[in-house]
Amino acid sequence: MGAEVVIEGLTKSFGRQTIWRDVTLTLPPGEVSVMLGPSGTGKSVFLKSMIGLLKPERGKCVVNGVDIVRCSEHKMYETRKLFGVLFQDGALFGSMNLYDNVAFPLREHTKKSETEIRRIALEKLEMTGLAGAEKKLPGEISGGMRKRAGLARALVLDPEIILCDEPDSGLDPVRTAYISQLLVDLNAQIDATILIVTHNINLARTVPDNIGMLYRKELVMFGPREVLLTSDEPVVRQFLNGSRMGPIGMSEEKDQAQMAREQAHAAAGHHDGSTEEVRGIVPQLKPTPGLPDRAGARRRMDRVMRGLHTLPRAAQDGIIQSLSPEEQRYYNIGSRHQGPPQGATNPQPQRSAPLPQRQPQHQGQLPADQVAQLPGKPGGRYGYGGPRQGGQ
Numbered sequence: 001m002g003a004e005v006v007i008e009g010l011t012k013s014f015g016r017q018t019i020w021r022d023v024t025l026t027l028p029p030g031e032v033s034v035m036l037g038p039s040g041t042g043k044s045v046f047l048k049s050m051i052g053l054l055k056p057e058r059g060k061c062v063v064n065g066v067d068i069v070r071c072s073e074h075k076m077y078e079t080r081k082l083f084g085v086l087f088q089d090g091a092l093f094g095s096m097n098l099y100d101n102v103a104f105p106l107r108e109h110t111k112k113s114e115t116e117i118r119r120i121a122l123e124k125l126e127m128t129g130l131a132g133a134e135k136k137l138p139g140e141i142s143g144g145m146r147k148r149a150g151l152a153r154a155l156v157l158d159p160e161i162i163l164c165d166e167p168d169s170g171l172d173p174v175r176t177a178y179i180s181q182l183l184v185d186l187n188a189q190i191d192a193t194i195l196i197v198t199h200n201i202n203l204a205r206t207v208p209d210n211i212g213m214l215y216r217k218e219l220v221m222f223g224p225r226e227v228l229l230t231s232d233e234p235v236v237r238q239f240l241n242g243s244r245m246g247p248i249g250m251s252e253e254k255d256q257a258q259m260a261r262e263q264a265h266a267a268a269g270h271h272d273g274s275t276e277e278v279r280g281i282v283p284q285l286k287p288t289p290g291l292p293d294r295a296g297a298r299r300r301m302d303r304v305m306r307g308l309h310t311l312p313r314a315a316q317d318g319i320i321q322s323l324s325p326e327e328q329r330y331y332n333i334g335s336r337h338q339g340p341p342q343g344a345t346n347p348q349p350q351r352s353a354p355l356p357q358r359q360p361q362h363q364g365q366l367p368a369d370q371v372a373q374l375p376g377k378p379g380g381r382y383g384y385g386g387p388r389q390g391g392q
């Protein structure tokens with residue numbers, strides 16, 4: 001199982017420009033999370049801070065007991081080996097063929113023999129659908145293939161945590177769907193903790209277990225996917241709908257006058273840029289048939305069900321509707337759910353057919369106060385509000 005990443009009160013500035021402040025969240029082990037946010041809100045800076053490439057002024061980022069923000073160079077170097085990173089452009093060496101690109105971290109960071117390196121590099125190229133393309137140079141292949149090669153290279157040191165910075169950028173919708181499926185399949189196979197930064201709403205709606213959003217220098221929200229996907233928060237709805245209507249403007253947030261002008265235009269029938277009203281929970285992608293089930297998805301559902309009563313009503317309803325009859329029995333959910341489900345805090349298995357083995361430990365709980373306050377809205381909380389009590 002991948003490592004848990006605990007981020008507390010992280011704050012990053014460049015000179016006088018604060019990028020984000022007081023970001024607190026936990027990436028549960030082996031689960032897939034997505035970070036959304038308008039351009040320039042510091043998502044890439046966030047990923048770089050997680051691996052120690054940038055130094056936040058305050059806060060912690062703890063992996064396996066090591067705080068990346070404050071640890072020694074030696075510890076950071078060691079801890080970084082737990083991470084596999086897919087950079088936006090794949091960051092491949094242009095003069096090396098794909099095989100040598102993928103083998104590079106093994107040659108740099110391990111003492112493995114060339115035979116062993118070959119076995120691992122070819123296995124990762126195969127996992128990412130690049131078998132047969134080993135001899136190609138990055139300049140000779142498509143953007144989608146470059147992304148997959150970047151992913152293969154991120155996998156060779158068997159990372160416990162994978163960070164993907166816009167894995168969809170520059171890809172058409174079909175290739176984006178393939179890379180989404182690839183990420184889900186990888187998670188099923190290696191149970192790594194994955195954090196994806198993306199602007200792609202399809203990917204955000206179908207891939208992750210948890211979704212967060214950065215906006216106006218703060219973490220607006222981080223929690224189970226169902227909370228964000230059913231949120232009524234204007235900034236979240238605007239972002240998910242890709243609409244001009246809402247608080248997000250072309251550069252910074254809008255003022256009241258601009259909002260009013262846009263509303264007047266919309267009332268007069270002027271199109272707001274979105275193609276449809278996107279709201280509600282769509283089914284999450286499952287691993288390709290033949291691959292194992294995602295252990296992270298099962299652990300997450302146990303965790304979410306334990307804290308179901310703390311979620312907003314729309315998220316609760318969506319989660320319950322998404323359960324199969326067998327899962328509803330497992331979690332003691334009646335066919336007509338009213339209020340907090342019986343057994344949600346202590347599910348008693350009542351199964352007619354065996355479900356896969358569940359992990360007994362309660363690792364990776366999202367702290368209750370991970371759902372941060374929206375800037376400018378004192379007291380407003382989303383998802384599981386309430387004081388931090390170390391989870392549910």
Ligand SMILES: Nc1ncnc2c1ncn2[C@@H]1O[C@H](COP(=O)(O)OP(=O)(O)OP(=O)(O)O)[C@@H](O)[C@H]1O
Pocket residue numbers: 014019037038039040041042043044045046
């Ligand atoms: N090394 C740096 N020095 C100074 N400012 C920086 C540095 N790196 C990033 N920034 C600034 O931090 C802000 C956030 O940048 P970042 O690339 O993290 O945004 P983003 O949310 O990933 O954007 P996008 O979605 O467009 O990729 C930007 O204003 C950028 O100019």
